[in-house]
Amino acid sequence: MTPLGLFVTWVLPWRSRWTAARRRAAAFALLPHAVIAADLLPLLIFSN
Secondary structure, three states: OHHHHHHHHHHOOOOHHHHHHHHHHHHHHHHHHHHHHHHHHHHHHHOO
16 A cells, blocks of 8 residues: 555656645555554553
């Protein structure tokens, strides 16, 4: 999912009308990493 989102971000035309689509694709590409970090953070903080 991440490589595909980054590829879409790179392939979209670099015109101002495509800026929002590129931002959404970049956020979509980073979403799995954010979810994993959010799940691991409580485990790291509260583990004994």
